[in-house]
Amino acid sequence: MPRSLFWSRTDTAGAEHAVLDDGAGFAAHGTQLAVDPIPYTCRYRLVTGSDGATTSLAVEVEGAGWSRSVRLERGADGWRVRTGEQGDLDAALRAVGQPPAGLPGIEDTDRLHAALDVDLGGSALFNSLPIRRLGLAGAASSTEHRITVAWVLVPSLEVVAGEQVYTALGPGRVGFTSDTFRTELEVDGEGLVRHYPGLADRADLG
Template identity: 40%
Template structure:
């Protein structure tokens, strides 16, 4: 069964907001979203994210607009471990399963759902295809997700770590970020 949701986050880390329209079910996710930010400079972002079975990223297309320029990048995963950006191979990402759009709480969802880290004990290390915002530079990022606790309502607390950065995320029962200290807080739907 596929469920559709609209999620909006206040993103103090960017001085802006993000809204995502998400369809999720049967091990796959499709989302389209928009974000606006003022840090490190004023920008608008639009994106479309598609995953395949087991929430493995297939495609992320992002457009960033600043006062100086508009740039688009299309990141693709071939399903066998290979990645490309705008058709150019990215061998440094070989083996990565997920993308991570900078300053976006949505892209924390895929590894959490794949390993049920919001519900079950465990720690997983990942290589991610990280996309900077608003520059849209793609680079590898090593990240660790660790289940810390179950929360009322079926969600959980999950520690995100990359390099020296750490943050304990509150995740809802469906695997989406509710609160990401130092980055974003989801707004209540009206």
């Protein structure tokens, strides 16, 4: 049966709702709402293979007077990235004193060659992908797992190759490091994030 998850943002006014279908692989579609750095709505569709590695991610984000989209697909020959843009996100950012955004997508997809997972800015769901793929949710303390992810920044939808480190700290706890940022994630028995300090808390929907 599909499963519905809801997170409240703790870093800004906002929320995320995702519907998951955990069959042979893992599929999810969801919506983010947030007001930082400007108000936006972000919708995504995610598919992974039976090995837990991401096969596709489509993201659309929109605000007042602008919208952007990006689609990532991973095949035997690497990643393909397609983008779309309408309106002027940079003008909307300048109007509230924010710096301009980068262009959507990525210029050199070879930088994503080692990436098996994707990450989406502001989302608590996407950290669950490597946690599940690496079997860290119920594991005892383990060594570090250093991985490359295709990280989609929001709201720009710029795609960058990000290095992340995941470490099992015991049942329900996973250490997470990205550049100089370090935190401890609380996850359920399926590896889905319950609590991401400073970002989001998951509601208990019963």
